[in-house]
Amino acid sequence: MTPTPDPLGLAAGPGCWLTGCATTPAVQWRRRHAIGADDIEAVFACPAHALTLDGAAHIHQPQCTVDPTRLPACGCTPEPLPAPVQVTAGPTPAATTAPGWATPPPTT
């Protein structure tokens, strides 16, 4: 048996970020790693120690350590959300004509 992939590590039972809090985490957000800005680590929180839904949607600064006195806000300025993906039709494939054929100029 190979273990089920568990990218969030939920099976390992991550605890709430607040040391000493034994409540099962229900919220997760992302925070940039201090070393290697491309690395993003997950922060888990139980409902009592979670950010707002809006705050959890952002990627937080490496130095973001949630201050219990500020909840449900954190002390950092999270990264802006990526622009919504625009769903547009792909480029129209260029019309190809067989050798020896020409496309007539548009008549206006």
Ligand SMILES: [Zn+2]
């Ligand atoms: Zn907690």
Ligand SMILES: [Zn+2]
């Ligand atoms: Zn933050």
